[in-house]
Amino acid sequence: xxxxxxxxxxxxxxxxxxxxxxxxxxxxxxxxxxxxxxxxxxxxxxxxxxxxxxxxxxxxxxxxxxxxxxxxxxxxxxxxxxxxxxxxxxxxxxxxxxxxxxxxxxxxxxxxxxxxxxxxxxxxxxxxxxxxxxxxxxxxxxxxxxxxxxxxxxxxxxxxxxxxxxxxxxxxxxxxxxxxxxxxxxxxxxxxxxxxxxxxxxxxxxxxxxxxxxxxxxxxxxxxxxxxxxxxxxxxxxxxxxxxxxxxxxxxxxxxxxxxxxxxxxxxxxxxxxxxxxxxxxxxxxxxxxxxxxxxxxxxxxxxxxxxxx
Numbered sequence: 103x104x105x106x107x108x109x110x111x112x113x114x115x116x117x118x119x120x121x122x123x124x125x126x127x128x129x130x131x132x133x134x135x136x137x138x139x140x141x142x143x144x145x146x147x148x149x150x151x152x153x154x155x156x157x158x159x160x161x162x163x164x165x166x167x168x169x170x171x172x173x174x175x176x177x178x179x180x181x182x183x184x185x186x187x188x189x190x191x192x193x194x195x196x197x198x199x200x201x202x203x204x205x206x207x208x209x210x211x212x213x214x215x216x217x218x219x220x221x222x223x224x225x226x227x228x229x230x231x232x233x234x235x236x237x238x239x240x241x242x243x244x245x246x247x248x249x250x251x252x253x254x255x256x257x258x259x260x261x262x263x264x265x266x267x268x269x270x271x272x273x274x275x276x277x278x279x280x281x282x283x284x285x286x287x288x289x290x291x292x293x294x295x296x297x298x299x300x301x302x303x304x305x306x307x308x309x310x311x312x313x314x315x316x317x318x319x320x321x322x323x324x325x326x327x328x329x330x331x332x333x334x335x336x337x338x339x340x341x342x343x344x345x346x347x348x349x350x351x352x353x354x355x356x357x358x359x360x361x362x363x364x365x366x367x368x369x370x371x372x373x374x375x376x377x378x379x380x381x382x383x384x385x386x387x388x389x390x391x392x393x394x395x396x397x398x399x400x401x402x403x404x405x406x407x408x409x410x411x412x
Contacts, residue, residue: 103165105131112160117342119153122146122332126161129328133244134167134201143225143245143325145209148332150250151382156348157332158205158246168193168202176211181221183232190238201242209247218322225325247326252380335382340373343383350386357409358394362402368393 103111108127116123129142146154155171162169170193175185193202212218224230228241323329333339344351351372355363362368375389376382395412398404405411 108161108164111164115160115346115348116153116157117346118335118339119157119332122148122330123157123161125328125330126157127165129330130161130165130167130203130244134165141241141244142328143247145247145249145322145326145329146332147249147251147329149252149334149382150380151376151384152332152335153343153383154248154332155205155207156383158203158248160348162203168196169205170196170202171205171207173207174211175206176208176215176217176221178215180215180217181212183235186230187232187235190240190243193243199242200239201244203244203246205246205248207248208250210249212247222322222325226321245326251331335377337370337373337377340376340383341369344369344372344386351390353387354390354394354411357406357411359403359406362394362397362404368397371397 105127108131109124112123112127113120126144126146129144132140133142146158148154159169161167170189172185172189175181175189189204193204194200196202212221225240225245228239230238230240232238335343343349351363371393372386372389375393376385379385379389391411394404398412
Protein backbone atom coordinates (compact mmCIF):
# COMPACT_ATOMS: atom_id res chain seq x y z
CA UNK A 103 0.00 0.00 0.00
CA UNK A 104 1.09 3.58 -0.63
CA UNK A 105 1.24 6.21 2.11
CA UNK A 106 -1.87 7.82 0.65
CA UNK A 107 -3.81 4.55 0.81
CA UNK A 108 -2.75 4.00 4.42
CA UNK A 109 -3.76 7.54 5.34
CA UNK A 110 -7.14 7.26 3.61
CA UNK A 111 -7.90 4.05 5.50
CA UNK A 112 -6.98 5.51 8.89
CA UNK A 113 -8.01 9.17 8.82
CA UNK A 114 -11.68 8.57 9.65
CA UNK A 115 -10.65 6.52 12.67
CA UNK A 116 -8.40 9.24 14.02
CA UNK A 117 -10.87 12.06 13.38
CA UNK A 118 -9.27 15.38 14.27
CA UNK A 119 -5.60 14.25 14.25
CA UNK A 120 -5.11 14.44 10.49
CA UNK A 121 -1.80 16.33 10.43
CA UNK A 122 -0.17 14.20 13.13
CA UNK A 123 -1.38 11.05 11.37
CA UNK A 124 0.12 12.17 8.05
CA UNK A 125 3.50 12.76 9.66
CA UNK A 126 3.45 9.48 11.57
CA UNK A 127 2.59 7.44 8.47
CA UNK A 128 5.25 9.22 6.42
CA UNK A 129 8.02 8.48 8.94
CA UNK A 130 7.04 4.84 9.52
CA UNK A 131 6.65 4.22 5.79
CA UNK A 132 10.19 5.50 5.18
CA UNK A 133 11.51 3.31 7.99
CA UNK A 134 9.73 0.05 7.26
CA UNK A 135 8.51 0.01 3.67
CA UNK A 136 11.35 1.50 1.64
CA UNK A 137 14.29 -0.48 3.07
CA UNK A 138 15.80 2.81 4.14
CA UNK A 139 18.96 2.90 6.24
CA UNK A 140 17.70 5.96 8.09
CA UNK A 141 16.05 4.79 11.28
CA UNK A 142 14.03 7.66 12.73
CA UNK A 143 12.86 7.57 16.33
CA UNK A 144 9.75 9.61 17.06
CA UNK A 145 8.61 11.79 19.94
CA UNK A 146 4.83 11.91 20.11
CA UNK A 147 3.57 14.91 22.06
CA UNK A 148 0.05 15.98 22.93
CA UNK A 149 -2.59 16.31 25.60
CA UNK A 150 -3.29 13.26 27.70
CA UNK A 151 -6.08 11.28 26.08
CA UNK A 152 -5.81 13.03 22.70
CA UNK A 153 -5.41 9.76 20.79
CA UNK A 154 -1.62 9.45 20.57
CA UNK A 155 -1.43 5.78 21.52
CA UNK A 156 -4.46 4.77 19.46
CA UNK A 157 -3.02 6.51 16.42
CA UNK A 158 0.26 4.60 16.71
CA UNK A 159 -1.44 1.25 17.41
CA UNK A 160 -3.80 1.57 14.45
CA UNK A 161 -1.02 2.64 12.09
CA UNK A 162 1.32 -0.17 13.18
CA UNK A 163 -1.47 -2.73 12.81
CA UNK A 164 -2.41 -1.61 9.30
CA UNK A 165 1.24 -1.49 8.22
CA UNK A 166 1.88 -4.88 9.85
CA UNK A 167 4.73 -3.57 12.01
CA UNK A 168 5.52 -5.52 15.21
CA UNK A 169 4.94 -3.30 18.22
CA UNK A 170 5.19 -3.50 22.00
CA UNK A 171 4.46 -0.94 24.72
CA UNK A 172 6.29 -0.21 27.96
CA UNK A 173 4.61 1.60 30.87
CA UNK A 174 6.26 3.19 33.91
CA UNK A 175 9.78 2.32 32.79
CA UNK A 176 11.38 5.49 34.14
CA UNK A 177 11.64 5.83 37.89
CA UNK A 178 13.86 7.39 40.57
CA UNK A 179 17.41 6.20 40.08
CA UNK A 180 17.14 5.17 36.45
CA UNK A 181 14.94 3.01 34.29
CA UNK A 182 13.46 -0.40 34.97
CA UNK A 183 15.57 -2.95 33.07
CA UNK A 184 13.06 -5.77 33.52
CA UNK A 185 10.23 -3.75 32.02
CA UNK A 186 12.40 -2.90 29.03
CA UNK A 187 13.35 -6.55 28.53
CA UNK A 188 9.72 -7.63 28.71
CA UNK A 189 8.69 -5.08 26.08
CA UNK A 190 11.72 -5.87 23.92
CA UNK A 191 10.97 -9.63 24.09
CA UNK A 192 7.29 -9.12 23.19
CA UNK A 193 8.24 -7.13 20.13
CA UNK A 194 10.92 -9.61 19.04
CA UNK A 195 8.49 -12.53 19.30
CA UNK A 196 6.38 -10.87 16.58
CA UNK A 197 9.30 -9.77 14.40
CA UNK A 198 10.85 -11.87 11.66
CA UNK A 199 13.77 -9.55 10.95
CA UNK A 200 14.42 -7.88 14.31
CA UNK A 201 12.62 -4.70 13.31
CA UNK A 202 9.67 -3.16 15.12
CA UNK A 203 8.35 -0.37 17.32
CA UNK A 204 8.77 0.10 21.06
CA UNK A 205 6.37 2.67 22.52
CA UNK A 206 7.66 4.26 25.72
CA UNK A 207 4.70 5.66 27.64
CA UNK A 208 5.11 8.67 29.95
CA UNK A 209 8.49 9.62 28.51
CA UNK A 210 8.37 12.89 30.46
CA UNK A 211 9.17 10.77 33.54
CA UNK A 212 12.69 10.26 32.17
CA UNK A 213 13.26 13.99 32.61
CA UNK A 214 11.58 14.12 36.01
CA UNK A 215 13.76 11.32 37.38
CA UNK A 216 16.93 12.39 35.60
CA UNK A 217 17.38 9.21 33.58
CA UNK A 218 16.95 10.76 30.14
CA UNK A 219 20.65 11.45 29.41
CA UNK A 220 21.93 7.91 30.02
CA UNK A 221 19.03 6.31 28.18
CA UNK A 222 19.31 8.64 25.19
CA UNK A 223 23.07 8.06 25.00
CA UNK A 224 22.46 4.33 24.70
CA UNK A 225 19.84 4.89 22.01
CA UNK A 226 22.31 7.03 20.08
CA UNK A 227 24.92 4.25 20.30
CA UNK A 228 22.49 1.68 18.94
CA UNK A 229 23.26 -0.66 21.83
CA UNK A 230 21.55 -0.85 25.18
CA UNK A 231 23.74 -1.98 28.08
CA UNK A 232 21.64 -3.78 30.66
CA UNK A 233 24.23 -4.75 33.24
CA UNK A 234 24.22 -8.48 33.94
CA UNK A 235 21.89 -8.92 30.96
CA UNK A 236 24.65 -7.76 28.59
CA UNK A 237 24.28 -5.65 25.45
CA UNK A 238 21.23 -5.57 23.21
CA UNK A 239 21.35 -4.46 19.60
CA UNK A 240 18.56 -1.90 19.21
CA UNK A 241 19.69 -0.43 15.89
CA UNK A 242 16.66 -1.82 14.04
CA UNK A 243 14.06 -0.74 16.57
CA UNK A 244 12.01 2.44 16.21
CA UNK A 245 11.54 4.04 19.62
CA UNK A 246 8.48 6.22 20.10
CA UNK A 247 8.58 8.36 23.23
CA UNK A 248 5.11 9.48 24.26
CA UNK A 249 4.85 12.73 26.20
CA UNK A 250 1.66 14.15 27.69
CA UNK A 251 2.19 17.87 27.13
CA UNK A 252 -0.30 18.80 29.86
CA UNK A 253 1.78 16.75 32.31
CA UNK A 254 5.00 18.71 31.69
CA UNK A 255 4.31 20.84 34.75
CA UNK A 256 5.67 17.96 36.81
CA UNK A 257 9.19 18.58 35.55
CA UNK A 258 9.21 21.91 37.36
CA UNK A 259 10.34 22.26 40.94
CA UNK A 260 7.47 22.69 43.37
CA UNK A 261 6.43 26.10 44.66
CA UNK A 262 8.33 27.99 41.99
CA UNK A 263 7.91 31.76 42.01
CA UNK A 264 7.38 33.10 38.51
CA UNK A 265 7.72 36.67 39.74
CA UNK A 266 11.10 36.15 41.42
CA UNK A 267 12.25 34.08 38.49
CA UNK A 268 11.28 36.84 36.10
CA UNK A 269 13.06 39.55 38.11
CA UNK A 270 16.22 37.50 38.52
CA UNK A 271 16.05 36.19 34.98
CA UNK A 272 17.09 32.86 36.42
CA UNK A 273 14.42 30.20 36.62
CA UNK A 274 14.50 27.53 39.29
CA UNK A 275 13.43 24.99 36.72
CA UNK A 276 16.15 23.70 34.35
CA UNK A 277 13.46 23.34 31.71
CA UNK A 278 12.52 27.01 31.93
CA UNK A 279 16.17 28.04 31.90
CA UNK A 280 16.61 26.14 28.64
CA UNK A 281 14.08 28.38 26.91
CA UNK A 282 14.55 31.69 28.75
CA UNK A 283 16.49 33.25 25.87
CA UNK A 284 13.43 32.75 23.68
CA UNK A 285 11.07 34.74 25.92
CA UNK A 286 9.65 37.82 24.23
CA UNK A 287 10.36 41.29 25.61
CA UNK A 288 6.70 42.29 25.53
CA UNK A 289 5.74 39.87 28.30
CA UNK A 290 5.33 41.88 31.48
CA UNK A 291 4.67 41.59 35.18
CA UNK A 292 1.10 42.61 35.96
CA UNK A 293 -0.39 43.92 39.19
CA UNK A 294 -3.72 42.49 40.30
CA UNK A 295 -6.53 44.53 41.91
CA UNK A 296 -5.31 43.58 45.38
CA UNK A 297 -1.78 44.76 44.56
CA UNK A 298 -0.27 41.31 44.07
CA UNK A 299 2.42 41.18 41.41
CA UNK A 300 2.44 38.24 39.06
CA UNK A 301 3.60 37.21 35.63
CA UNK A 302 1.06 37.96 32.93
CA UNK A 303 -1.00 35.11 31.55
CA UNK A 304 0.56 35.90 28.20
CA UNK A 305 3.98 34.95 29.52
CA UNK A 306 2.74 31.73 31.12
CA UNK A 307 1.09 30.72 27.84
CA UNK A 308 4.23 31.59 25.92
CA UNK A 309 6.39 29.57 28.31
CA UNK A 310 4.03 26.63 27.88
CA UNK A 311 4.34 26.81 24.10
CA UNK A 312 8.11 27.10 24.25
CA UNK A 313 8.35 24.09 26.53
CA UNK A 314 6.27 22.07 24.05
CA UNK A 315 8.67 23.06 21.27
CA UNK A 316 11.96 22.94 23.18
CA UNK A 317 11.25 20.39 25.89
CA UNK A 318 13.89 18.00 24.61
CA UNK A 319 17.62 18.53 24.96
CA UNK A 320 19.81 18.93 21.89
CA UNK A 321 21.10 15.36 22.21
CA UNK A 322 17.58 14.03 22.66
CA UNK A 323 16.42 15.91 19.57
CA UNK A 324 19.13 14.21 17.54
CA UNK A 325 18.03 10.78 18.71
CA UNK A 326 14.34 11.68 18.29
CA UNK A 327 14.46 13.83 15.12
CA UNK A 328 10.72 13.73 14.56
CA UNK A 329 8.50 15.49 17.05
CA UNK A 330 4.87 14.90 16.13
CA UNK A 331 2.28 17.03 17.91
CA UNK A 332 -1.35 16.01 18.27
CA UNK A 333 -4.03 18.68 18.33
CA UNK A 334 -5.64 19.87 21.52
CA UNK A 335 -9.19 18.62 21.95
CA UNK A 336 -12.26 20.79 21.71
CA UNK A 337 -15.76 19.60 22.48
CA UNK A 338 -16.56 19.08 18.81
CA UNK A 339 -13.36 17.04 18.40
CA UNK A 340 -14.33 14.77 21.28
CA UNK A 341 -17.75 14.23 19.72
CA UNK A 342 -16.08 13.20 16.44
CA UNK A 343 -13.78 10.86 18.33
CA UNK A 344 -16.73 9.21 20.09
CA UNK A 345 -18.24 8.35 16.70
CA UNK A 346 -14.95 6.91 15.43
CA UNK A 347 -14.83 3.20 14.49
CA UNK A 348 -12.11 2.74 17.15
CA UNK A 349 -14.04 4.60 19.87
CA UNK A 350 -14.73 2.75 23.12
CA UNK A 351 -18.33 3.90 22.70
CA UNK A 352 -18.77 0.97 20.29
CA UNK A 353 -18.34 -1.47 23.18
CA UNK A 354 -21.64 -0.23 24.61
CA UNK A 355 -23.81 -0.65 21.52
CA UNK A 356 -25.08 -4.05 22.71
CA UNK A 357 -26.11 -2.53 26.04
CA UNK A 358 -27.49 0.92 25.30
CA UNK A 359 -30.52 1.45 23.10
CA UNK A 360 -29.78 2.76 19.63
CA UNK A 361 -31.98 5.80 20.16
CA UNK A 362 -30.25 6.67 23.41
CA UNK A 363 -26.62 6.05 22.39
CA UNK A 364 -27.06 8.17 19.24
CA UNK A 365 -28.91 11.00 20.94
CA UNK A 366 -27.29 14.44 20.98
CA UNK A 367 -28.16 14.80 24.66
CA UNK A 368 -26.19 11.70 25.64
CA UNK A 369 -23.20 12.44 23.39
CA UNK A 370 -22.97 16.05 24.58
CA UNK A 371 -23.04 15.00 28.23
CA UNK A 372 -20.28 12.44 27.64
CA UNK A 373 -18.20 14.97 25.70
CA UNK A 374 -18.56 17.54 28.50
CA UNK A 375 -17.50 14.93 31.09
CA UNK A 376 -14.39 14.09 29.05
CA UNK A 377 -13.58 17.75 28.45
CA UNK A 378 -13.67 18.42 32.19
CA UNK A 379 -11.44 15.47 33.04
CA UNK A 380 -7.66 15.51 33.20
CA UNK A 381 -7.49 12.25 31.28
CA UNK A 382 -9.05 13.22 27.96
CA UNK A 383 -10.34 10.26 25.96
CA UNK A 384 -8.85 7.91 28.58
CA UNK A 385 -11.87 8.83 30.70
CA UNK A 386 -14.39 7.92 27.97
CA UNK A 387 -15.50 4.65 29.59
CA UNK A 388 -16.15 6.33 32.94
CA UNK A 389 -17.94 9.17 31.18
CA UNK A 390 -20.22 6.84 29.20
CA UNK A 391 -21.13 4.71 32.19
CA UNK A 392 -21.62 7.57 34.64
CA UNK A 393 -23.83 9.53 32.24
CA UNK A 394 -25.87 6.45 31.30
CA UNK A 395 -26.32 5.40 34.94
CA UNK A 396 -27.45 8.89 35.92
CA UNK A 397 -29.98 9.03 33.07
CA UNK A 398 -31.19 5.53 33.95
CA UNK A 399 -31.84 6.60 37.55
CA UNK A 400 -33.83 9.56 36.22
CA UNK A 401 -36.18 7.24 34.38
CA UNK A 402 -34.81 7.47 30.83
CA UNK A 403 -34.94 4.38 28.62
CA UNK A 404 -31.25 3.62 28.48
CA UNK A 405 -30.60 -0.12 28.46
CA UNK A 406 -31.48 -2.79 25.97
CA UNK A 407 -33.34 -5.80 27.31
CA UNK A 408 -30.95 -8.29 28.88
CA UNK A 409 -28.08 -5.87 29.38
CA UNK A 410 -25.91 -6.50 32.43
CA UNK A 411 -24.29 -3.06 32.36
CA UNK A 412 -26.03 -1.85 35.52
